[in-house]
Amino acid sequence: MSDKIILYSADKKSVITIDKGELVSYQVNNIEILHQKGDPGWGNTEIEMFPIIGATKENNFLIKTPKKEARLDQHGILRTLLYSTNTVENNKVSYSKNYIANTQVSNPKFPDKSTQEFLDWPYDFQFIKTFELTDESLKIYFEIQSEKDMPFMLGFHPAFKIYDPKMVLKSENQEIGLKDILQAGAPALLIKDGKEVTIQNNGNLKVAIKTKGFKHIMLWTEVSNMVCIEPVTFYPSGVSANKLHTGFDYSSGLERFEVTIFAQSSLK
Numbered sequence: 001m002s003d004k005i006i007l008y009s010a011d012k013k014s015v016i017t018i019d020k021g022e023l024v025s026y027q028v029n030n031i032e033i034l035h036q037k038g039d040p041g042w043g044n045t046e047i048e049m050f051p052i053i054g055a056t057k058e059n060n061f062l063i064k065t066p067k068k069e070a071r072l073d074q075h076g077i078l079r080t081l082l083y084s085t086n087t088v089e090n091n092k093v094s095y096s097k098n099y100i101a102n103t104q105v106s107n108p109k110f111p112d113k114s115t116q117e118f119l120d121w122p123y124d125f126q127f128i129k130t131f132e133l134t135d136e137s138l139k140i141y142f143e144i145q146s147e148k149d150m151p152f153m154l155g156f157h158p159a160f161k162i163y164d165p166k167m168v169l170k171s172e173n174q175e176i177g178l179k180d181i182l183q184a185g186a187p188a189l190l191i192k193d194g195k196e197v198t199i200q201n202n203g204n205l206k207v208a209i210k211t212k213g214f215k216h217i218m219l220w221t222e223v224s225n226m227v228c229i230e231p232v233t234f235y236p237s238g239v240s241a242n243k244l245h246t247g248f249d250y251s252s253g254l255e256r257f258e259v260t261i262f263a264q265s266s267l268k
Contacts (some may be wrong), residue, residue, distance in 0.1 A: 004017055004024075005017070005018045005093050007090075007092070007133045008133070009091065009135045011135045013135065014026070014028050015027050015133075017053050017217050018093060018131060020083055021082075021095040021129060021247040023046050023158070024037065024195060026138055028263045029136070029265040031204060031205055032161055033161060033205065033207055034159065034160060035051060035160060035225075039225060040223045040226075041221060041223040041226040042159050042226065042228070044157075045159060046156070047155070048078050048128065048129070048154070048157065049075035049076055049079075049154065049155030049230075049232070050076045050077075050144075050152065050154050051072075051076050051078070051121060051151065051153060051154075051242060052153050053076070053155040053234055053238070054075070054234075055235045055236070056072055056073060056223075056244065057074070057114070058240070058242075059240075059242045061243055061246070063071060063244055064245040065123075065151050065245070065248075066151065069124050070121050070122055071118065071119055073114050073116050075187055076121075077099065078097060078108070078127060080105045081099060082097070086128070090132045091132060091134065092133070094129070094130040094152070095129045096124070096126055099124065099126075101116065101122050101124045104119070104120050105118065106119075107119050123150040124146060124147060125146040126144075126145040127143075127144055128142070128144075138259050138263075139258065140156070140258070141258050142259075143255070144251065144254070144255040145254055147253065148253045148254075149253060150251040151245070151251075153233040153234045153248060154214070154257060155227055155230055155231065155234075156214075156257075156259055158228065158230070158261075159227070159228045160199060160225060160227055160228075161205075161223050162221075162224060163202050164203050164227055165178050165224045166174060166178075167234075169181075169199055169219065169229075171196065171198075171217070172195065179222070182221065182222070188192075188237065189220070189236075190218055190235050191216060191217040191218070191221040191249050194216055194217035196209065196210045197209050197219075197229050204265050205264065205265055206266075208262040209229050209231075209261055209262075211231040211258065211260075212257065213233075213257035213258060214232075214233055214257060215232065215233050216232050217229060217231055217232070218229065231257075231259055235247075
């Protein structure tokens with residue numbers, strides 16, 4: 001099976017491309033919604049942050065858990081694992097990553113971008129990611145299966161194209177410009193308790209992101225051609241690295257989250 005999977009909506013106006021579990025393209029009426037690899041700003045199109053969100057370097061890459069201290073680099077261990085393809089249907093595809101407790105995983109950031117060579121986590125988990133494309137939207141489902149009371153944080157980190165730097169992001173109770181996000185810098189701009197963001201005045205494209213299960217939304221960019229809209233269960237910049245564990249939720253054994261991207265183009 002090819003690493004890339006292409007799905008079309010029933011009306012053929014929308015198409016997504018997924019490469020090894022990463023959504024690398026979402027087009028509506030031939031207009032690209034997502035930031036593209038190779039463009040200025042960031043080396044990915046989207047990625048997950050799990051089982052932690054945030055940097056660990058200042059705490060010697062250690063994070064407390066009820067079982068023991070885990071060694072994790074920024075944003076956890078999930079991104080070091082490879083997705084396996086579970087099912088492929090006409091408009092839906094599902095992937096999973098499996099981890100066995102205490103397995104040492106090589107850190108791809110070592111040695112150029114990190115001094116921590118191996119990462120580990122003291123809990124088993126299975127992480128399932130499903131894409132479903134309809135005429136109206138793209139739904140992305142996340143399912144975490146683990147032992148009960150496993151501590152975790154979850155963040156989804158997609159990047160969207162900016163066609164007009166004068167674009168405006170609107171949440172439930174505020175309006176945010178590109179300048180605001182740039183000024184926030186590396187910690188990212190927090191939309192506390194945010195569940196929905198709409199990108200407006202962005203050329204011929206209007207995009208809305210709605211979430212379920214997440215607590216907040218973070219906004220981040222360092223360039224004027226893309227913006228990351230990140231649903232998260234915890235805002236890590238609110239605490240020091242040695243207190244990062246205070247942001248954990250504790251699993252019921254099965255946790256579900258959802259992100260829906262609605263895209264409209266003024267071009268027909």
